[in-house]
Amino acid sequence: MKHMDPNFRKDTKTEFPQREELKPRKVTTPDGQVIDIEPLQDYFCQEPPKVHQKSYFKIVEDFYNWCRAESLWILAFGTGCGAIEMRPLMTPRFDAYRYGIQWRATPRQANLLMISGYLSVKTLKRAIRTYEQMQGPKYVVGLGSCTINGGMYWDSYNTIKKLEEYLPVDLYIAGCMPRPEALLAGFMELKKKIKAGNAEGANKYAEKFDWYKANQKAVIKDWDMPDYNW
Amino acid sequence: MSIDWPRIGYAALTLFIVINYGMIMTALVRKIGARVSGRYGIRIYQNYIDLVKNIALRSKITHGVMYYLGPVFRLTGGVGLLLFVPTIYGSAMWSNFSFAGDLVLALYFVFFGTLGMALGAAESGHPYSAIGITRGLSQVTVAELPLALAVFAISLQYQTLNITDIVAAQQGGIFNWTLFTNPVATLAALFAFVGTMMRSPFDVVIAPQEIPIGPPTEYHSSYLALMQTNRVLFPIAKTVIYMNLFFGGATNWFEFAIKVFAIYMISVLVGVVHPRFRVEQSITFFLKWGLPVGVLAILLV
């Protein structure tokens, strides 16, 4: 740690210029009227995330949780070297399908975000967006030691170390990298957690929204997105 | 106009049967596919789980009115298509609402859901949706052509546009089926069938990685649930039309199940052995192969 500049990551003083496209601008309408455009306000929904209540009936909630557990749709989003370990899951050898696991290409339809390896700050931004665009209940699984403590990149200038500071992680699968078998085992664990009703990452994210945002903004210095990406 | 309640009951029952049949059958088809490639495959009831899970999602978003209505259109299209076509031959009740219109209605109602879905997906403002839609629409225009020609051919052959009459004319033995009395038309129709089932090689519309599954890229939760329902319902409704027109129809639910499955498998079998076409390739394909067969069909009648 001694070689690290303590202010490097948590520097909040330096003002980074906002991206041109997101700056407020003046636009002439076809009628010649000049109007103000506030891109972040006009083009993005500014609502904060809500905490969603569980179903009123426990039995229903349990049934739902069982279904959620048995129908894990993973967002096809690879961050680090772990992405390569996820592919074999679909092969006849591992055949993740039989556990109700599928890959979905769009965050809207996926409910499991696998952070498959080290997460650079740049990718973190995308990961946050993607996570926020998924519909709850949604789960985050960190893959490999890099997501746990930075792993071999612990003193990198550009990767984050603890994923749970930025996203509500439900489960870490250790290893560098974890093998597909480990992944499968991890999924089973996740299922259990879901079925038990403990995988409430989305609600946690909503509850501790400010904390997460502060952490996120601390590392992402050119924060140029709405607080919550609907 | 008096409402024929029993008919509505039968319609609901038909719907129920077909949806469940479709849920199971599509899962079965996937399972067969998995087994062919040496996997265990999904559970036979996986479709139900996915459906419930999607309904059970807690947070939902909407992009606007048309976005909201898109899946409604879609499912209405599927349900309507099913109910406008006589399902079981020989039964007045299982003919559902086919009194409202003939073959032409069925052919054109196919577009109802497509249109609504396209509109809904487009309102999400997602370029991938739009790209997917252009692909889908581009492809379907040409893919439907051989079917239109085949339908024209067989309606000329049977001198009627009434589906029930067409089925009636095919009764009395397997060789009375259009498949055998007019194999060219059937072949033409099968081109269209394969082309519109959204399976490989004609599934670039929903290319999962390039344009994350195309038109429905923004759909989730119950929207997706409705669409999933439609996804099991609609192909079967379409298959029913093919069955009625070319494969002698079905006189009972068992025959229905068998025939639909068999016909459905055609597209699956074609799909598993063919890589994906680009859109212009599929258009060219249908013009090069589907169209001549269709033309031959109407010339031979």
Add this chain to the structure above:
Amino acid sequence: MVRAFVTLVFVAILGLAFGRLALDYVPDAALNQTAVHYAELTPPETGAQNVVAAIIVTYRGLDTLGEVTVLFLTAAIVALVLAQTSGPTKGRGSGLLPSGELLQTGTRMLTPLILLFGIYVFVNGHLTPGGGFQGGAILASAALLLLLADPVRRFSHRLLSWVESGSGVFYVLIGVFGLFLAGGFLDNRILPLGDFGSIFSAGAIPLIYALIGLKVGAEFSSILESLEEAEDH
């Protein structure tokens, strides 16, 4: 060169056409019906000895009126054209030397004679060869002589104009009289035909010829003067 050749070819072909006309031309053995009519009926109808004059003034009087108008027009237009033209502004005669005494005196002597001769020619037009045009031209030659002899000399525009217009109007009036008093426009019989062969015969022919003579003379003079004046500006 090409143009000259093409012109040559065209002219040659035109020559062929003319040649064909000429080759096909057979002189009449006798006068045609029109000419016979003129030959036989000119004296009784018009009282003119000179058949050509009768034709010009009476039978084809409208042509002649047109002819006079041509000259009238020409005079007017030449004046117009030249009025538009700004020549060297050196004053009258544009620096031409005045002619010598001999010439001037000769001119003075000759002019009345010429005028007289001109008048003679048009007054006798219905009797002998000649007529208004010829006479008028002779009158104008006097004017030409004067101008040549003394480039600085100018005639009265007003006079020329009055003579020109007056004779023209009178000519037309005579024509209109014919309409009311005799058989038609320009009928010479508004005046008595008189004795065949005498100077006061042939109805209005001498009168008209006189008017034509005056008019032509005035017009020619006016044209000549306009041309001369063009040098003045």
Add this chain to the structure above:
Amino acid sequence: MAEIAMMSGFALILLGIFGALTNRNLLRMIVAFSIASTGVNVVLVSIGYLPGRTAPILDAAVPLESAAAQIVDPVPQALVLTAIVIGLGVTALMLAYAYSLFRHRKSLDISDFTELKW
């Protein structure tokens, strides 16, 4: 006689036209047209000529009774007079134009006056 006159008339016309169309000098053109006009007049007169007859003036030499057999056709003679006068008028007009053109443009070459074309 008449034929010779007519032929020479035609020749004059052709010469005149050729001259007018090949000489670019305005004055030469005018002169050439004068020649052509003269040719026309000659042809005109020659048409009315009947061999062996006399001028159409009915004096003592040509009594009225035999006039029709003695005189030449008077009509062309009348026409030619008109033609001459008209030719004169046009020539005068052209001369005036030529003068004016020269004054304006300092040129007498017809090919210099082509600003109006196409």
Add this chain to the structure above:
Amino acid sequence: MVSPILIIAIGLGAAFLLGFVNEDRKGIAFALTLAALAAMSLIALGWTLAFAAGNAQTADILTAGFPPPFAINLRMGPAEAALSLLVAATGFLSAIYMRDALYRHGRRAMAVLLVAIMALTGIVMTRDIFNLFVFFELIVIATGGLVLLSEDRRALAAGFKYLVVAQVISIMLLIGIAFVYHAMGSLNIDDIGPVALGFSGAGLALFLVLVALFLELKPFPANGWALDIYESAHPGFSAIFSAASGSAALFAADKVLATSPAWLPLATAIGIITFIGANILALRQNNDRRLLGYSSVAQIGLLLTIVGQRDLLGDSYLFIAGGVLVAHAIAKAGLFWMSGLVGHRDLKDWAVLRANPVLIFAFATFVAMLVGLPPFPGFYAKWDLAHILMAGDRAWLVALILIGALIEAGYLFRWFGFATKREAPEGFPGFSVNKMGIVFVTLLAGWTSGWIWGDLSANPNVLSMVPVLFALAFLVLEPLPARIKNLIAIAGLVGWFVFRYPAYDPLQLVFAIIILVGGAVIFLASFNWQGRRLGFYPPAMLMYAGLAMLIEAETSFTFFASWEILTLGSYFLILRGKMSEPHALSYIAFSLGGAFAILAGFALAANGTQPFEMAALADVAQTAAPYVFILLAVGFMTKTASIGLHIWLPGAHAEAETDVSPMVSGILLKAGLFGLWVLLMHMGQTQFYGINLTYFLVWIGAISAFLGGLMAIFQEDAKRLLAYSSISQMGYALFSLALMNHLGWLLALMFVINHYVYKSMLFLAVGGVYARTHTKLMYKMGGLITLMPFSFVSVLIGIIAMSGVPPLSGFGGRWVFYNAIMTADMRLPIILIFLSGPIGFLYLFRLIHSIFLGQLKDEHRKLKEAPFWLLVPQMIFVLFLLAFAVVPGLILRRVDAYISTFFPEGGLEWTSGGIISEFGYWNPVAIMLVIGVIFVSVFLLLLWMNHDAQKVKQFNIGFAGERPYRPETTHFAWNFFAPYRKAMGFLVLPVVTTFWNAVTDVLHETADFARKFYTGNGQTYALQALGFVVVLFLIGSGGTP
């Protein structure tokens, strides 16, 4: 009656009298001139009126009191009287017009003018060939003088060139006259006996006379000198030179030709070559006066052609030649006079006329007169001419005349387009009042002549038809506010419908509903325009008048007149669009081409009988029938924009104003369809070499439907897309009509109704969007659904209806279509139709997606819904579509029954439980109900499950971890159907456009090449004149001189 000789005497006398007037007393001189010209005009007018009233007999005026041929005689007949009036009146008006110039040049110039007019009347009246020569020479000399009135210094050179050529001509003429005299023994024209066509002796002499007279008419190509005069002379004089001199010279030629009918073919040949040649050359002209010169030459050529046909024309000769002549003279004089109002000489400078709307109206009038459109004399003349020539087996001549006329229309209307559309020069000083007054007088004369010719014509007078008068009344109403005019227009349309309602048969009724009631509904949108909206209502109402008359037309004449009127009206209407100048031009070019085909078709069908009942088309002789069919079909198909003849449509419809687009698309196109309908009704079974001609129509319809749709899907411009879609829809209609069976016709009728509704609706919706976004490019819009919900709904309903998706009315069309093709003989074209159905779906989706869905743009965020009045008709259409979807029988039943009179077989059975055909059935109510119930149920289900959905904004999309930055780059709309273009793009290569471009290019290039011929060298001109004589001589004498 005053003796006509006084016309000459007064002119001459006054000219001489002017000599007495002091050079400085210009006012007196001018007054004298005017008085003389007025007197001349009045005498001519007196005679004309007397002839018109039948109080006068043709009079021979003897000069010198002797009978012809010994003395010169003049003749005053009806033609002479009218021409003298024309000449004298032109002179009178020109004199007023040229007042300033005349003052500047003094009494001499006035005298020259008087002599010129006098000489022209002399040419008209004289019966002596040498006298004719004298008058001609007077004209030559006077022209030489009057050219100088121009302020253009170049006129001097032009005058000299003119004199040079005049010399050559006079040599020919004089030699000719001399030898004619020699041959005939007389100078009287009446004595020039019939001279056989030959090139020796008398024949050659007459040839020289004729060729000289023809040269006076400035025949193509030996006419450079005349054009230089036209270009440089004072416009007042050019008016005389064109209107009066041309007419007089023509009459002279006519007089001489009348004596020897054997020579008529020569006149025809020279005339038609001149007509076409001069018109082609005019195409490349940018100088207004030179263009008018070419046009004058062309018109005189046409007249010479007509003169050449006088043997065939018989009694109608005067009517026809007179009609063309009067139209030409009035219009050309008017245009030359107008050119004096325009400060600069480029055609585009005529834009300055926009300062005064009446002048634009006058311009339009003159152009229409020249082209021969109703209600002007040329129209009646053209009609009769075509009929007589066709009946006389001279179809080739009709074809040539019509081609020439089309070219002429091309450049005239292009010019008119310049005047109305191009930038007007700045610092415009204003118009001279007396010059403008003269133009207005001419304008009045033009309309009067139209009325007179209509009255003289054996056919009905267009100007006494109520709808036309109603439309013209709007000219008077122009000062009123637009909304009041709009109200009157609507009242007029509806009133006429109510008034005529009992007389319509069901077919007419459907068209009448669309045209009149539908027109009124579209007019509701016009309430959106405030101010006076000059120039909108007269053409619009003219179009409606034409349409209203068209559907009631019983004779071919009324039909054709209505056709021309609606074409003219719609042209002006289309031209109003901001960028529509080139498109309006191609519209009018194609429309007139089509109209000419129709004219030829009718003429061929009538075979001389007039009036020709439309119903008699069925009885056309076997030999002519296929040609009649083809001509008429081509004519009608230009209006329906069938493929090959379609290139005018996209631009014309797309660039028109918002409320004009639905009029010209939703309503006007139906005129072509109506024509086809009538054609097929009467001649549906016409065979050509054993093939039923409707087969071709089926193919053309199918190809149009297919390619029109295919082109539509590649458009970026919303209105263009809709326009191409119209091509496709009209193709459908043509296809179904040509199927020639019961349901085919019913289908065509449904297309007529449906196309009107949804095309009007879509055009209005797009127009409403355009009104807010100021762009028609779809990719520049997007996401407007929330801002313009009503517009969206109408587009949505329009799209569902149009693409044939149940439950809306479009499906009914598809259903009938399937039933119709079941009994059709043709199968292959149906493939194209099958393909075009889904293609229609493609472009419609593109329309709604690119505009209303997708990403909203920065500059559109604050847009308002489309203007109220644009929405009103749309909502009416929406309601109608919904109603029509449920109860199609309301209209269709009656028509179905009516069609049974033509095709008893294959009708529909209308029961309470649905509509039953031979092959299938369809229950609109049940469909609507079932779909409605399912839809509502599913919707409620979704609402129950997803009622708490969070509304997000447009950039909240899953964008592969990224996020959009700008709506422009996120809206997928440009080149929307790129894959389709890759696969099918080769089918929409602009082959047809290239073809028509090549045609016009060839014409233009020819013109450009040929005009180099006019080097501007007077000698060359003279050489050309000589060459003209020589070549004619060589050709005439068979190459063996």
